[in-house]
Amino acid sequence: MPDHVQVDVDFVPVIEFSHPQWPPKHVRKLPDSLTAKKTKWFIVPKPKKKQNGDDNHTIWRLAFHEQEREMINDKGILKPVCRMLKKFRDEQNLNIASYYLKTLFLWEIDSNPNIEFWRGRQIDMFLHMLEKLAERLKNGSIPYYWDSRYNLLDGLDKQNKENLANRLINVIADIKRRIPEEPHIVAKYL
Numbered sequence: 570m571p572d573h574v575q576v577d578v579d580f581v582p583v584i585e586f587s588h589p590q591w592p593p594k595h596v597r598k599l600p601d602s603l604t605a606k607k608t609k610w611f612i613v614p615k616p617k618k619k620q621n622g623d624d625n626h627t628i629w630r631l632a633f634h635e636q637e638r639e640m641i642n643d644k645g646i647l648k649p650v651c652r653m654l655k656k657f658r659d660e661q662n663l664n665i666a667s668y669y670l671k672t673l674f675l676w677e678i679d680s681n682p683n684i685e686f687w688r689g690r691q692i693d694m695f696l697h698m699l700e701k702l703a704e705r706l707k708n709g710s711i712p713y714y715w716d717s718r719y720n721l722l723d724g725l726d727k728q729n730k731e732n733l734a735n736r737l738i739n740v741i742a743d744i745k746r747r748i749p750e751e752p753h754i755v756a757k758y759l
Contacts, residue, residue, distance in 0.1 A: 583611045583632070592631055597715050599636055609635055631715050637671065640678055645687035647674055650694045654702070656759050657695075661740075663733060665702075669721050673701055675714040692748075692755060699741050706734035 588608035611632040713719040
């Protein structure tokens with residue numbers, strides 16, 4: 570065992586607010602069921618590259634961690650599939666932030682409010698979400714869930730997004746082709 574272990578720690582300042590204070594009108598409103606339970610929200614500094622490639626600058630992004638956790642925990646297999654997608658991202662060395670993946674699931678909750686959709690097989694949901702990720706990368710946009718005026722993929726160049734999308738399309742095709750004979754093919758990618 571080494572004598573010294575290096576640990577990197579990031580300290581991020583946040584500013585906390587509580588309901589009934591709420592962000593400006595263009596920000597998505599919470600369902601009443603969440604407003605009553607989860608009353609805190611935050612603003613968090615995020616580095617952002619300027620569009621023309623000049624120096625970085627900081628923006629303060631709205632953060633609704635409690636509300637997002639509640640939304641995800643409420644949907645059957647969503648949380649384990651989200652973990653699978655993050656594991657896939659790590660094993661495949663995809664340069665995609667965890668929050669971008671989580672945001673895909675938040676948009677999917679809106680698109681599929683029927684609870685039965687979230688009670689299917691994990692493998693089917695995993696493939697569905699991989700397809701959604703490939704689609705979003707192909708069109709170059711994952712809108713920020715709470716304020717869709719912002720694109721989370723703005724920091725990735727067009728070629729990188731296309732390359733990632735094409736890799737995902739190939740993986741999806743491979744899994745779909747081989748799954749009848751190899752039911753555990755997904756494990757190869759995790």
